[in-house]
Amino acid sequence: MSRLAGYLGLLVGLGILLSGCDQEPMTNQPKFETYEAAPRWPDNQSARQPVAGTVPRDAPVELTVSDNLPMPLTRELLERGQAQFNVYCSPCHARTGYGNGMIVQRGFPAPPSFHTDRLRNAPLRHFYDVITDGYGVMYSYADRVPPQDRWAIAAYIQALQLSQYARLDDLTEEQRAQLDQDDPAAAGTATSAEEGHQ
Amino acid sequence: MPQIFPRRANSLVSMALWGGAFGVVILILVAITIGSSAHDTGVFTTPEQPVPFSHEHHVSGLGLDCQYCHTGVEKSDFAGLPPTYTCMTCHSQLWTNAEMLEPVRQSLKRDEPIEWVRVHDLPDFTYFSHRAHVNNGVGCESCHGRVDEMPITSQRKPLTMQWCLSCHRNPEPNLRPSDKITTMGYDPAKDGIPGHELLERYAIRKDNLTECVTCHR
Numbered sequence: 001m002s003r004l005a006g007y008l009g010l011l012v013g014l015g016i017l018l019s020g021c022d023q024e025p026m027t028n029q030p031k032f033e034t035y036e037a038a039p040r041w042p043d044n045q046s047a048r049q050p051v052a053g054t055v056p057r058d059a060p061v062e063l064t065v066s067d068n069l070p071m072p073l074t075r076e077l078l079e080r081g082q083a084q085f086n087v088y089c090s091p092c093h094a095r096t097g098y099g100n101g102m103i104v105q106r107g108f109p110a111p112p113s114f115h116t117d118r119l120r121n122a123p124l125r126h127f128y129d130v131i132t133d134g135y136g137v138m139y140s141y142a143d144r145v146p147p148q149d150r151w152a153i154a155a156y157i158q159a160l161q162l163s164q165y166a167r168l169d170d171l172t173e174e175q176r177a178q179l180d181q182d183d184p185a186a187a188g189t190a191t192s193a194e195e196g197h198q
Numbered sequence: 199m200p201q202i203f204p205r206r207a208n209s210l211v212s213m214a215l216w217g218g219a220f221g222v223v224i225l226i227l228v229a230i231t232i233g234s235s236a237h238d239t240g241v242f243t244t245p246e247q248p249v250p251f252s253h254e255h256h257v258s259g260l261g262l263d264c265q266y267c268h269t270g271v272e273k274s275d276f277a278g279l280p281p282t283y284t285c286m287t288c289h290s291q292l293w294t295n296a297e298m299l300e301p302v303r304q305s306l307k308r309d310e311p312i313e314w315v316r317v318h319d320l321p322d323f324t325y326f327s328h329r330a331h332v333n334n335g336v337g338c339e340s341c342h343g344r345v346d347e348m349p350i351t352s353q354r355k356p357l358t359m360q361w362c363l364s365c366h367r368n369p370e371p372n373l374r375p376s377d378k379i380t381t382m383g384y385d386p387a388k389d390g391i392p393g394h395e396l397l398e399r400y401a402i403r404k405d406n407l408t409e410c411v412t413c414h415r
Contacts, residue, residue, distance in 0.1 A: 027321035034276040043310055083377070087263040091288075102260045108291050139287040144269045 059146075067125050069151055081156025084149045088141060097160045109137050114157055115164045127154035234356065244352035245315040248301050257346040257382065264338050264345070264380040271338075275327040279314060282306045317351050318342070324413050334400045335373035338380055340365070346382040366407040370394055373402075 024030065032038055032046035055061060071077065086095060094101040097114035104110045112119065119126075131150045134140040145153065168176065236242055256262050265271060270278030282305040293299055305312045318341075320326055332338075338345065343354030355361060365372050370393025374386050386393065397404070406412060 026323055029322040031322065033319075033322065035279060037313065044313070045311060087265045091260065091262055091266065103288055103292070106260070106292060108288060137291055139283065139290070143281070144284070 065125070065128065067123065069124060069155060071148070071151065073155060077152050078156050078159055080149065081152035081154070081159075084145065085153050085156050085160075088145055089153065092138070097157065097164070111136075111138065114161050120161050120165060124151075124154050124158065127157050234358065234360075239356035239358055240319075240353050241356055242352055242354070243317065244350055245317060247315055247350070248312055250298065250350060252349045253345045253351055254347055254349045271328045272332050274329055275325075277328045282312060317353050318357065320357060325415060326413070332379055333376075334402060335376070335379075335396050336365075336369075337372075337374045337378065337384065337386075339382055339384065340372050344382055362413065363408065366412070367404075369402060369404065369407065370397055373397060373400070 034047065036046050037044050038046035085093075090101055091103045092101045092108060092111055093099055093114070094104075099111045099113045114120075128150050130138070131141045131145055131153060133142070141150075171179065232238055257264070267280035267284055268277040269280070270276055282302060285299075285302050286306050289299055289302060301312060304310075331341075341355055341357075345351070371387050373390075373393045373396040374381070374384060375391055375396065378384050378390065384390070390396075391399075
């Protein structure tokens with residue numbers, strides 16, 4: 001009798017141990033990681049499409065887009081604009097803004113140069129709108145560049161334009177004196193290329 | 199009563215004891231070796247993808263920044279995989295008839311995502327955040343290796359806890375200034391600002407980095 005009880009105990013013990021064999025490893029738990037496939041869900045996706053018109057909870061709701069820069073123009077803003085311009089725009093527009101970026105060199109239709117009268121006189125809002133809606137063969141960047149960064153990029157584009165089109169009249173008396181002192185020969189063709197380096 | 203064991207039993211017992219102890223040490227060494235081997239950690243795992251996307255071509259050939267496609271990297275825990283729309287930003291004009299890109303065009307047409315195969319998969323009990331690393335001086339290359347030299351993406355780092363901790367215990371040699379995060383082939387030790395200065399600039403508190411709850415919760 002006691003021998004039978006022993007065997008039964010052993011059997012139950014083994015059963016308990018064996019039940020561990022069918023466990024999913026803890027490294028792969030029954031939950032969805034970001035973008036993990038979800039069989040039986042629409043499109044096999046665990047990530048759902050937000051309802052059309054959804055805005056992030058922490059995003060400022062812009063009922064109307066401002067015509068001017070809605071934030072103070074600071075060095076930080078321009079630096080942010082430069083960084084984002086170099087990431088998202090430079091592949092086609094080139095870091096200089098002349099529109100001969102690497103993707104254009106590989107056959108993409110060339111965008112217009114920023115350094116033309118038409119775009120030099122374009123309002124800041126124009127660049128914001130083009131980033132939002134796209135233009136010609138340029139796709140919309142609305143899902144890649146958030147509104148704050150669009151303004152930063154637009155502001156940087158104007159800085160870029162200025163870097164290729166600075167007139168002697170734009171300089172103060174002091175700066176002009178400094179320029180003459182630095183390089184008397186070059187006085188009169190003052191262009192600051194500092195920000196436009198490729 | 200005669201002797202039960204012959205004389206050589208003495209040496210057999212001592213051999214068995216020493217051999218056993220030695221065997222345990224060997225077993226531990228073998229376990230460690232297997233555990234940290236490429237087979238177990240997945241280093242050089244190169245899954246087949248629905249489209250043979252080349253980071254080498256797009257990053258070092260064309261000079262695209264990582265963020266151009268992985269837009270979520272500085273805002274979100276997940277770096278983000280580009281939607282088909284991002285691919286088609288260029289490929290609506292370039293290589294429009296390439297056989298290789300047929301799944302991409304079909305994906306846009308049918309509004310169905312491309313099912314990329316995950317290359318870097320951490321265990322489900324670790325909570326890695328791209329945002330936390332990228333905004334605090336850790337570059338893409340530190341965990342993903344030279345992506346700009348990969349025609350097909352593969353895992354290059356072991357991604358074991360020991361490997362994570364080696365940096366969490368001593369982050370200085372891996373820190374970069376914020377404008378060099380996506381740069382490939384950058385050597386923080388040689389090219390950059392000294393690690394201890396960056397540690398201060400990013401206000402990194404080293405004592406927090408090895409808390410269990412930093413990665414597990």
